[in-house]
Amino acid sequence: MRAVAARVRRASVTVSRDDGSRDVTGAIGEGLLVLLGVHRDDVDGTAAAKADTMARKLHELRLLRDERSCAEAGAPLLVVSQFTLYGDVRKGRRPSWSAAARPEDAAPVVDQVVARLRERGATVETGEFGAMMEVESVNDGPFTVLVEV
16 A cells, blocks of 8 residues: 655645536645555455554654644545556556556555544545546645555
């Protein structure tokens, strides 16, 4: 499992619907924007443990101002599924997505990470798995890290 966590002043995700409508499904003020990718090997018997570890790391990482974590600051997280984090561009000009988990396998893992964050007391907003999303953010710093479990 891989996440890109960015400290933001604010962030939001808007989903575009087939009928042309658009819905904001998640928005936060100061906190962390988390783009979360699930590897095909993350959906085996270790999924729950990996989801718990990722949630703990994201909630406790000292990425906010004054080296505080979301847990310490009570800051929210906006979690957006992002299978493209496992795009492989080492060969050719087209990314290979073979390392990413299939959507039907990845969605429950993303849901588990969100659930574990909420169980820890985090305020979590989300995108919509598999939807066409527009993610907007105002990065703070910018301060962005890659988290892998």
